[in-house]
Amino acid sequence: MPSYHPDLQTFLVPLSERELTLREALDKLEAIGNEASEVPFIVQMMENPGFSFPPFSMFKGRVSLFQHDCIHLLLGRGTTLIDEAFTIGFTMGSSNAMSTTASKIFGYVAGHWYPKAYRFPPHANKVYEDAVHLGMVSECVPLELVDYHPYMDWKLGALREELGIEVDLLESYYRVEAARNPDIAASQRLCPQV
Template sequence: MPSYHPDLQTFLIPLAEREMTLRNALAQLDAIGNNASEVPWIVQMMENPGFSFPPFSMFKGRVSLFQHDCIHLLLGRGTTLIDEAFTIGFTMGSSHAMSTTASKLFGYVAGHWYPKAYRFPQHAHKVYADAVHLGMISQCLLLEELDYRPYLDCPLGELREELGIEVKLLESYYQIEARRNPKIEASQRLCA
């Protein structure tokens, strides 16, 4: 059983942070994050592009752990389960190829079959579904297809602009999420 750094519950580089480079943000996340070998097999099968064969190929927006961490930082999300739900949902939606059936099935598996440390809690299901829709309407580049390594020394604000990540869209949604989840600290801090 992997051990989890307690700072994973409070880690956040907010959307308002524009000057920090992707490399520096990743270094902060890497200092507390778990490595790929600690990710349970069911999570890998559902989310890792290495398992893109039927039936798992129905889940679009699958990315490596490195890509996933970069997307967390670009979306201004932390590492709590509600942040995971948003990051995964937005990435899947931004593929513009995720079917409603596949989206619902993924949400069910993540909410019922994932090990407890990775399982979407009840309040995260709406956030996940909203994130899939936001990703679908976003005009950003296909996040799962990007090689983020050439962008490591780019400031987060510039990188968001270059990739077409609509900060105003995310800020608006984060305000809605905070209103819907007044007792969830991870949602409240998005607007701080």
Template sequence: MAIYNPALQVFLIPLWDHTITLREGMRRLLSIGNDQGEVPFLVKIMENPAFDLPPLSMFRGRVTLEQHDCVHLLLGRGTTLYDEAFTIGFTMGSSKEMSSAATRWFATVAGRWYPKPYRFPKSARRIFTDAVHLGAVSECKPLDRVDFRPLMDFSLCEVRHRLGIEEELLQAYYNVEAMRNPKITACRRLRHKE
């Protein structure tokens, strides 16, 4: 059984921090995160592209754990369940191939059958669904097809620019997410304080 690191509840490199490179962000994230061997089997088969067999192939935009961690950083999200829901949803939506039925089914599985530490609460399921739609309307490259290795020494801001990830679109949604969830710290902290 994995030992839960409490730092996962507070980790965040915010969207407006333009000084951190992708490599440095990954170093910080990996210092507190769990490795692939600690991820429950149900979570692996739902989120990992290695399990791209019917009916799981309906979940488009699935990525490896390393890609997933890079996306967390690029989206300016931490590692709470709400951040997980957004990161997974936006990545899937960016594929432009995630159907409404697949979105509902994924949210149901993640909200009812994921093991307790990974299970999306109701508000996280809404964030997941919103993120799928946001990824679909974004003009960014499909994040499941990005090789992040050559981008490691660029700032997170530069990598977002190269991939077409619109910071303004993300920040506008994060402000809405914070207003909808005023009692959830993970959502409130996303609001940029000018």
């Protein structure tokens, strides 16, 4: 059974961070993150592009663990379940190829069949659904198609601009998420209090 670093519950490179390079931010995340070999098989089947055959091929926006970690950082999300739900949902939505049926099936599996440490609780499932829609309306490039390796020394702010990630759109949603989840620390820390 994998061990989970306690800092995974508090890790965050916020959306307001523009100056760290992708490499610097990834180094911070990798210092506390788990290895790909520790990801349960059902999670791999649902999210890993290596399982892009029927029926799993219906789930669009599937990415490698490296890509997934980069997307977390670009979206200004931490590593709690609600952050995972948002990152996965937004990535799927940005593909512009995820059907409503596939989205609902994924949410059901992640909310009921994933092992407990990975399972989306109801509030995270709602954030996942919102994130799929937000990714669909975003003008950003499909995030699963990006090769992040050439961007390792780009600053996060510049890379978000390059990929068309609308920081104002994300900030607006993060305020809504925080208002809906007043007792969830991971949602409350997304936008600085004004």
